Amino acid sequence: MNDIKVSARDVQVWYADNHAIKDVSVEIEDKTVTAFIGPSGCGKSTFLRCINRMNDTIDICRVEGDILLDGEDIYDPQVDPVQLRAKVGMVFQKPNPFPKSIYDNVAYGPRIHGLASGRSELDAVVEKSLRRAALWDEVKDRLNASGTGLSGGQQQRLCIARAVATEPEVLLMDEPASALDPIATAQIEELIDELREKFAVVIVTHSMQQAARVSQKTAFFHLGNLVEYGETSQIFTNPVDPRTESYITGRIG
Amino acid sequence: MTVNSQSPTSSSQGQAGPRKSRSLLAVDAHTKRRNASEARFQFMGKLAVGIGILALVGLLASILANGLSSFRQTYVTVDIFLDPAKLDKDGSGDLAKIAKVTTFGYKPLIKRAMAAAIAEHGIDDQGLKAKKIAALISPQAPATLRNYVLAHPDQIGKTVAFNLLASGRIDGYFKGRVTMDSAKLDRNISPEQLRLADEMHRVGLLETRFNWAFFTAPDASDTRPEAAGLGVAILGSAYMMIVVLLLALPLGVAASIYLEEFSKQNFLTDLIEVNISNLAAVPSIVFGILGLAVFINFAGLPKSAPIVGGLVLTLMTLPTIIIATRAALKAVPPSIREAALGVGASKMQTVFHHVLPLAMPGILTGAIIGLAQALGESAPLLLIGMVAFVREYPAAPPEGFFDPAAALPVQIYNWTTRGDPAFVERASGAIIVLLAFLLTMNIVAIILRRRFERRW
Ligand SMILES: Nc1ncnc2c1ncn2[C@@H]1O[C@H](COP(=O)(O)OP(=O)(O)O)[C@@H](O)[C@H]1O
Ligand SMILES: [Mg+2]
Numbered sequence: 144m145n146d147i148k149v150s151a152r153d154v155q156v157w158y159a160d161n162h163a164i165k166d167v168s169v170e171i172e173d174k175t176v177t178a179f180i181g182p183s184g185c186g187k188s189t190f191l192r193c194i195n196r197m198n199d200t201i202d203i204c205r206v207e208g209d210i211l212l213d214g215e216d217i218y219d220p221q222v223d224p225v226q227l228r229a230k231v232g233m234v235f236q237k238p239n240p241f242p243k244s245i246y247d248n249v250a251y252g253p254r255i256h257g258l259a260s261g262r263s264e265l266d267a268v269v270e271k272s273l274r275r276a277a278l279w280d281e282v283k284d285r286l287n288a289s290g291t292g293l294s295g296g297q298q299q300r301l302c303i304a305r306a307v308a309t310e311p312e313v314l315l316m317d318e319p320a321s322a323l324d325p326i327a328t329a330q331i332e333e334l335i336d337e338l339r340e341k342f343a344v345v346i347v348t349h350s351m352q353q354a355a356r357v358s359q360k361t362a363f364f365h366l367g368n369l370v371e372y373g374e375t376s377q378i379f380t381n382p383v384d385p386r387t388e389s390y391i392t393g394r395i396g
Numbered sequence: 397m398t399v400n401s402q403s404p405t406s407s408s409q410g411q412a413g414p415r416k417s418r419s420l421l422a423v424d425a426h427t428k429r430r431n432a433s434e435a436r437f438q439f440m441g442k443l444a445v446g447i448g449i450l451a452l453v454g455l456l457a458s459i460l461a462n463g464l465s466s467f468r469q470t471y472v473t474v475d476i477f478l479d480p481a482k483l484d485k486d487g488s489g490d491l492a493k494i495a496k497v498t499t500f501g502y503k504p505l506i507k508r509a510m511a512a513a514i515a516e517h518g519i520d521d522q523g524l525k526a527k528k529i530a531a532l533i534s535p536q537a538p539a540t541l542r543n544y545v546l547a548h549p550d551q552i553g554k555t556v557a558f559n560l561l562a563s564g565r566i567d568g569y570f571k572g573r574v575t576m577d578s579a580k581l582d583r584n585i586s587p588e589q590l591r592l593a594d595e596m597h598r599v600g601l602l603e604t605r606f607n608w609a610f611f612t613a614p615d616a617s618d619t620r621p622e623a624a625g626l627g628v629a630i631l632g633s634a635y636m637m638i639v640v641l642l643l644a645l646p647l648g649v650a651a652s653i654y655l656e657e658f659s660k661q662n663f664l665t666d667l668i669e670v671n672i673s674n675l676a677a678v679p680s681i682v683f684g685i686l687g688l689a690v691f692i693n694f695a696g697l698p699k700s701a702p703i704v705g706g707l708v709l710t711l712m713t714l715p716t717i718i719i720a721t722r723a724a725l726k727a728v729p730p731s732i733r734e735a736a737l738g739v740g741a742s743k744m745q746t747v748f749h750h751v752l753p754l755a756m757p758g759i760l761t762g763a764i765i766g767l768a769q770a771l772g773e774s775a776p777l778l779l780i781g782m783v784a785f786v787r788e789y790p791a792a793p794p795e796g797f798f799d800p801a802a803a804l805p806v807q808i809y810n811w812t813t814r815g816d817p818a819f820v821e822r823a824s825g826a827i828i829v830l831l832a833f834l835l836t837m838n839i840v841a842i843i844l845r846r847r848f849e850r851r852w
Binding site: 226 | 734741749
């Protein structure tokens, strides 16, 4: 078994009066793909965004409970969310490259965090990140072309390259393939499997097949509760909770 | 149960008969009515657009018809002997003494030179006395002469060729505003003088040329419309625009960024938002009263100074810029902000590296529209007295900001209140200049928007 990377204890989230996450405790392992599944609106994204404190940017959002990254409380007042987000990268549902060149998209994170000194070092980081995102061969001849000019699947891989360029330890992905065609989806899934070697990957998905294909651990959310969490194979073949069973057999969703 | 559930179907079938598809080639009554109402609406839309265009064309045509002639001006070319006996009686060449000769002392020189020029070209003087002949020249001319002599005292005793303004009536004659018939009724001009002007025109003593002075000369008094120019007004407006640009743009953009990107949504920000929207709708004259009370009476800034006008216009422009900037910031998709925050950019880095560049076209457009509004504003400037009658130019910046000056729209208003019809021409000409500036600014706004526009 791998080390515990992220550990959440009794997490509660409110959007004003809307209690979106109720008492969620979960341990996310390093070098593992963890899938969050559940009907839409059940709080998967909300919980995911707690892990890199993206919810801080929403005025009405209030988070309670503890989330530990390597044993340190990320909601401690001393923690700067900006530093946290360099360690916990995020890929969003809709590909959102900056309207800048491919190179600048990937180089942005290393630049603002001072991860590379000098042009050649930065070039190396960009190449490494693009290779990790399985995009290098497709774009190596047009690094100065606009990132927004790529196809949807390429854009999403560019966003993955941008996220891994800051050398994060955890990679959060919120339905990263939901806007993509099947071929691009397959590429992303393959990529996620490779990324597992270096990071703890947490992926939100509405596709149960995808969760079954890419993840080792699966967490099933329902109406803000974490209903069931365990080995992916066990959740899909032998769920304990009747709600999980209903969901994966298609009766709720 | 079965009967009940079947009955609605069977009855509806009974009413409509078996559903037979109608031909697409036959238009039914309902579609006809719908198409007719659409045609009516389109006609009304076209009518509205047509009326708008007609009004615009009519307005432009009348302004151009009235004002274009102000870009041309009639001049008399005449050799004038700068008589030392009149200008430098004791021959000392002492500038202080020469300066004692008022413009009145230069009139005889012009009178003499005109008579000589007419005799030289053998023109029929129409039986006019020398004084009446000299009246073809603008009353501005002695001052022109005096300025020249004070600038070049060494020319005294020599004969110099001067281009002097023809009087307003003569200028009007060559522009079609004054006719022989109107001259008969006019105390300021007679048909004989017009005929003499015709003769002088024939031999080339008098001609109509492009009127640079209109853009450079200061305003002139009621009796000499031919000398009136926009120089001081253009300069005053330019200084005010500099003040507005330097104050309203940074203030407005900073306020918008803070309100839009940093401040938390609460009662206070809502209140501020409502107030800004209301400020944008406050009549501009109110800003004038405010400026008078605060900047002149309280802060003690000089009256008629571009700095005060600029401050008042800044207050007026700020809400426009803030509203436009906030709209531009709002239009930047949140996904860009999330992307930047997601890789660990701080709020400020997110705004300055990603949001602001994307919002730039909108911000610039808003700023230029605000500036254009400020440029065309007259009411608040009237209140703070931006109608200074300045004989000389206001000094260059920075002193210029505190010197009395005028402003383009105020100068236009001022000219329309004067009696001489020649000022109507001047006012229309000034409107054309103002419109040209506004048009230029709008074109710049469009170009900037095109240039900065990016996809995301
Ligand atoms: N920015 C927000 N403001 C207010 N309510 C939100 C916001 N985001 C999500 N919610 C609410 O939180 C709940 C969970 O949403 P979300 O986490 O997006 O669900 P999921 O990702 O599982 O579809 C929903 O009831 C949703 O309406
Ligand atoms: Mg979601």
